[in-house]
Amino acid sequence: MMVKVGLIVLLVVAYVVLSRLLKSSIALLGHKKAVNEVRITYVSKMLHLGMTATFVLVVCLILGVGYGQLAIFFSSVFAVVGVALFAQWSILSNITASLIIFFGFPYRVGDWVKVVDKDDEVLGQILEISTFHVIIQRLSGDVVTYPNSLILQKAVVRFENKEAAQAMSQFVLPAKPDELPPTP
Missing domain, CATH: 2.30.30.60 (SH3 type barrels.)
Structure with missing residues (x-):
């Protein structure tokens, strides 16, 4: 039990450090490319959301939630999101393209x-x-x-x-x- 608590504390510290590093790196890159502040904030939030989802997944695995249970949960979430966004697939492609444009345009x-x-x-x-x-x-x-x-x-x-x-x-x-x- 102490090992799990130690791993979670270590993971939280790593999450906070990586979060700050990600935010400052995106801000630095955005200022270097002379990108609008609002755009820098959008990109930072999108990448932070992905990192948070990964963090939650890893914490669940450390706590002993089985792969099968996680697979059922995530497949249910993706099914609902997929049905909700089926007609709006262009929104997802534009958001993905937005990230590509930020880093490579x-x-x-x-x-x-x-x-x-x-x-x-x-x-x-x-x-x-x-x-x-x-x-x-x-x-x-x-x-x-x-x-x-x-x-x-x-x-x-x-x-x-x-x-x-x-x-x-x-x-x-x-x-x-x-x-x-x-x-x-």
Whole structure:
């Protein structure tokens, strides 16, 4: 019994240390990549939730809860969550893509980019990268919300500045706002 208590105390200490290390590492990486504070908080919370679930699982195993009992519990939870999110699978893929974008996306807020899409030109400046989508303001001033899962599937071209982006645009912008073409 004392061994179990000792292991649990050791596990709690390790959990607290790893939790603080994870939070500070994500904050450091986020500041290095010039990521929005809200985004850093979201990513930190998502990874902290996964670490907490692992902690609870390990504590249950130390306390002697059998693999069969844990398997039944987790399969029940996953079945309920799976049914609840079946129609919303894109939410899970966008959250996963959000983590990938945080750690590996080579573009930052403020960059001028073009998402290569055959149906529509999405060319503009990245205003925000959130949990579910990337917000891009087009040259015309329109704002596009592009889902995280789709932006990982498309080629993205980064431009040095606004002038370089305008040079690659398929659309010609008028010099003055009063010269806009008539809408049909």
